[in-house]
Amino acid sequence: MISLEVHNLSCQYTTRDRSVLAVDRLDLKVHSGTFTAIVGASGCGKTTLLRLIAGLRRADQGSISFGGAADPDRRHHAALVFQDDRLLPWLTVRQNLLLALRREALGAPEREERLRAALELVKMERWGSAYPYQLSGGMAQRVNLARALCQRRSLWLLDEPFSALDAITRLQLQQELSRLWAAEEPTVLLVTHDISEAVLLADRVLTMGEGVILHDRSLELPRPRRRSDPAFIATVSAIEESLLGTPGEEAPRQDKKEATP
Numbered sequence: 001m002i003s004l005e006v007h008n009l010s011c012q013y014t015t016r017d018r019s020v021l022a023v024d025r026l027d028l029k030v031h032s033g034t035f036t037a038i039v040g041a042s043g044c045g046k047t048t049l050l051r052l053i054a055g056l057r058r059a060d061q062g063s064i065s066f067g068g069a070a071d072p073d074r075r076h077h078a079a080l081v082f083q084d085d086r087l088l089p090w091l092t093v094r095q096n097l098l099l100a101l102r103r104e105a106l107g108a109p110e111r112e113e114r115l116r117a118a119l120e121l122v123k124m125e126r127w128g129s130a131y132p133y134q135l136s137g138g139m140a141q142r143v144n145l146a147r148a149l150c151q152r153r154s155l156w157l158l159d160e161p162f163s164a165l166d167a168i169t170r171l172q173l174q175q176e177l178s179r180l181w182a183a184e185e186p187t188v189l190l191v192t193h194d195i196s197e198a199v200l201l202a203d204r205v206l207t208m209g210e211g212v213i214l215h216d217r218s219l220e221l222p223r224p225r226r227r228s229d230p231a232f233i234a235t236v237s238a239i240e241e242s243l244l245g246t247p248g249e250e251a252p253r254q255d256k257k258e259a260t261p
């Protein structure tokens with residue numbers, strides 16, 4: 001079943017001295033319960049695409065539908081985790097999560113149950129009464145994941161969720177995310193600069209360049225995936241080469257879309 005469909009989507013930023021077409025007539029279909037990673041050079045429009053899908057920014061043209069229906073308030077469909085997410089420092093972990101549930105019509109017992117289950121999933125159940133300053137970066141990002149999880153959305157939009165973390169915490173949270181995805185079966189869109197992270201986690205890797213999808217690759221690698229597996233290494237290399245426009249591969253588009261208005 002198609003979970004998300006993007007059709008002919010465009011978004012342009014216009015500032016005083018220039019305008020940039022960040023997303024350019026982009027089409028995308030994503031099936032329910034699949035894990036899609038989006039990779040691409042800095043500034044190619046990945047975050048803008050995610051923000052459009054999340055309903056945080058309005059498109060200049062095109063449409064976005066969920067499960068076959070357009071919805072003007074897309075925030076009801078998606079759980080968001082962004083790289084620079086901040087927990088509110090004056091609230092405890094529990095209170096931060098409760099804030100994420102404030103718009104949900106839930107009774108107190110169900111609210112409590114959602115909190116408990118989300119914190120347990122990210123292994124932070126003993127930290128509900130802690131304040132953000134008492135958490136390490138990895139723990140805070142776990143709580144960010146729990147905050148998204150407790151909303152029980154079917155679509156998770158993750159923008160570089162682990163990029164600010166140290167290498168070991170990052171590896172741990174990648175495993176955690178893989179486990180959560182298998183347990184909860186959401187549709188996931190993950191933006192990452194890390195190609196091996198994309199290959200470790202995703203069923204499908206989209207390569208973006210200048211507002212368009214350049215390559216759309218399905219990954220058949222068995223799970224759990226191992227970075228030392230030759231097929232894993234070959235897949236990472238193939239994606240790297242496609243990003244660099246190696247001869248024989250379709251090269252990234254060269255037309256520059258920056259223009260003075």
Ligand SMILES: Nc1ncnc2c1ncn2[C@@H]1O[C@H](COP(=O)(O)OP(=O)(O)OP(=O)(O)O)[C@@H](O)[C@H]1O
Binds near residue numbers: 044045
């Ligand atoms: N609020 C904004 N105002 C003006 N231009 C913007 C704005 N946000 C993004 N842009 C421009 O739009 C283009 C796409 O930006 P976007 O953040 O979507 O790229 P990205 O692929 O996510 O980059 P990165 O990987 O560095 O996060 C860039 O040229 C950027 O300068």
